[in-house]
Amino acid sequence: MSYDLYVNYPCNHKDDVYKIVNNPDLVIPIRIALLAGALGKYSRVKEHARTGTHKQGGYKSLIFATNPVKSPYTREVIVKEKQRMERLGLWKPAVPDFAALPSYSAFFHFQFTLATPYISRDDEIFHICDNPVRKDKVFKVPSVAGGSWKGNLGWTAKRLLVLRWEEDHDPKELAEGRLRLSLLFGNEKDEQYLDRLEPADKAQEAAHLFRAMLKERFDYYSEEIKSYAGCLYFYPTFFDRIGLELINPHERITRAGKRPIYIECVPPGATGYFSLLYAPHVDISEDTAREDLALIAESLRELMLRYGFAAKKSSGFGEAEDEIKEGKIVTNGGQWQVSRLSSLAGEVCHVRWS
Numbered sequence: 001m002s003y004d005l006y007v008n009y010p011c012n013h014k015d016d017v018y019k020i021v022n023n024p025d026l027v028i029p030i031r032i033a034l035l036a037g038a039l040g041k042y043s044r045v046k047e048h049a050r051t052g053t054h055k056q057g058g059y060k061s062l063i064f065a066t067n068p069v070k071s072p073y074t075r076e077v078i079v080k081e082k083q084r085m086e087r088l089g090l091w092k093p094a095v096p097d098f099a100a101l102p103s104y105s106a107f108f109h110f111q112f113t114l115a116t117p118y119i120s121r122d123d124e125i126f127h128i129c130d131n132p133v134r135k136d137k138v139f140k141v142p143s144v145a146g147g148s149w150k151g152n153l154g155w156t157a158k159r160l161l162v163l164r165w166e167e168d169h170d171p172k173e174l175a176e177g178r179l180r181l182s183l184l185f186g187n188e189k190d191e192q193y194l195d196r197l198e199p200a201d202k203a204q205e206a207a208h209l210f211r212a213m214l215k216e217r218f219d220y221y222s223e224e225i226k227s228y229a230g231c232l233y234f235y236p237t238f239f240d241r242i243g244l245e246l247i248n249p250h251e252r253i254t255r256a257g258k259r260p261i262y263i264e265c266v267p268p269g270a271t272g273y274f275s276l277l278y279a280p281h282v283d284i285s286e287d288t289a290r291e292d293l294a295l296i297a298e299s300l301r302e303l304m305l306r307y308g309f310a311a312k313k314s315s316g317f318g319e320a321e322d323e324i325k326e327g328k329i330v331t332n333g334g335q336w337q338v339s340r341l342s343s344l345a346g347e348v349c350h351v352r353w354s
Contacts, residue, residue, distance in 0.1 A: 005030070011037030017049045018056050028062050028077050029140045035059050035128040049128050050262065059128045060244065060262065068243040068267045078240060081139040085238065090139075093235045093275040098332035101279050104289035104353055108276040108296070110327035110338060112320040117245055118266040118310045119317050120144070133242065133264040142242050142266045144309070146234035149274070152309040153232075154185040157299040158194070159307070165197060171206035178210045179217070183282070184292060186230035217282075231282075232296070235275035243267035265317075273326075276300075286353065293329075297345040304341050 009026075010016055011034060020026070020034045035058065038049035052058030065071035085091040095107055122132040136143045161177040174194075182188055197203040218228065245263040250256065266272075278296065280289065303309055310318025320341065327338035329347060333354040338347050 006034065006037055009034045009037075011035055011049060012041060012045070014045060014048050017045070017052070017058055021052070021057055021059075021061065028073050032059055032062060032128060033126075036126045038128065039126070046128075047259075063129075063242060063264065064244040068241045068269070071242065074241045078141050078242065081141050082238070082240060085139055085141075091238055092273050095330050096277060098330075101277075101332075102281060104280055104284060104286060105331065106278045106289075106293055106351065107330040108278070108300070108328075109273070109330070110324040110341075111271055111273050112304065112324050112341070114239075114266060114268050114270045114272075114319075115321045116268055116308070116310075116316050116319045117243070118142075118144075118239070118270070119245065119263055120148070120311050122264075129262055129264055131261070131263040133266060136236075136238065139238075142239040142270075144237040144239075144272070146236050149234040149237070149276070149309070150185065150232065152307075153234075153296075153299055153303055154181065154189075156303040156307055157181055157184070157295060158190075160299060160302065162194075162197065169199060169202050171202050171209060174203070174206040175209035175213060178206070179213045180292070180295065182214065182228075182230070183217075183280075184230050184232050184296070187227055229281070231278060231280045233277040233279060235273075235277075237272040237274055239266040239270045239272045241267060241270045271325075274300075289353075290348065290351065293348045293351060294345060297348045301341050301344050 009020055009023075011020060017035065017038065020031050023031065026034070035049045038046045049058050051060045062072050065074075068074060082091055093109070095109070096105075098105055118133070119131070120134040122134045124132055124135075133142050134145070134148075135141060158181060161174070161181065164177070165174050174197075178188070178194060188194070191207075195203060195207045197206075243265050245265045247261040247263065248257045249259075249261065251258060276296070278289075278292065280292070284292075304320040305322060306319075307313055308316065308318035313319075322340050322342050324339065324341055327340075327344075329336045329338065329351055331351055331353050333352040336347050336350050338344055
């Protein structure tokens with residue numbers, strides 16, 4: 001007997017597919033990984049590994065169910081791993097100890113429900129599905145990385161800044177807005193885009209003013225601006241179910257459907273926890289902290305309800321329902337309950353610090 005898993009469970013024929021899919025000794029993520037052995041085979045074997053038949057299933061039978069809660073992957077993998085992660089304190093982040101945090105720190109936390117499917121791209125290259133959703137490396141549950149949250153929220157905040165710029169073209173307001181976003185999210189990643197806004201003369205004036213403000217804030221004495229971290233810290237999100245989306249491209253001439261493309265997703269109705277820590281690492285006033293929280297809350301509302309946070313978000317993927325559970329904003333002065341994403345920005349006005 002070989003100790004190589006792929007040697008022991010080849011996927012060269014249709015019978016191999018069924019032996020792998022129906023093997024109770026293998027956990028489902030391993031079965032799916034073994035089905036990738038069909039990628040280099042004839043198209044019929046490959047398609048059987050993906051979809052199976054109406055009697056015997058392939059990869060699709062492990063992931064898809066009319067009710068996503070009842071799919072084998074959800075029942076046998078996500079439910080069990082969720083219980084394990086809850087015991088480890090990973091599924092739902094705990095409120096941090098504010099005694100160890102800077103002044104005017106705040107913690108946003110809520111459970112949201114997907115209104116539209118969430119799709120993303122996993123790091124796994126060798127996979128039987130063309131578009132597997134991102135999963136945690138250890139627990140194999142669908143997830144959104146903290147870095148992904150940071151990128152999406154930063155993009156939304158920048159989008160709101162550009163919309164305000166298009167209304168009044170105020171260089172000072174744009175420069176101050178860029179400085180605030182830089183302090184929240186860290187170094188700008190697409191500064192050339194903001195430098196090229198129209199009208200060009202005012203955008204360049206704002207760019208010079210912004211860099212002067214940045215150098216003054218960090219006491220830079222050279223033209224080179226060093227890397228710096230923002231004061232927002234994002235926690236990963238884990239979802240409680242998985243599903244499949246189907247795209248069926250058509251021939252331009254005959255209008256007949258070609259080979260369907262399966263896309264792993266987190267289906268509507270799935271829930272996950274969003275958690276964000278605001279911990280300013282420079283001395284700021286209470287008014288500045290409140291303005292920061294207002295910007296964060298506004299950006300969160302627009303991200304979740306309008307723009308979405310998934311791949312292909314321009315097509316409506318990755319939007320959340322307005323109603324949330326366990327919503328709260330926590331500081332060292334108490335906590336304030338929030339029941340809707342649309343009211344998040346208004347609740348920031350009531351936040352206090354001790």
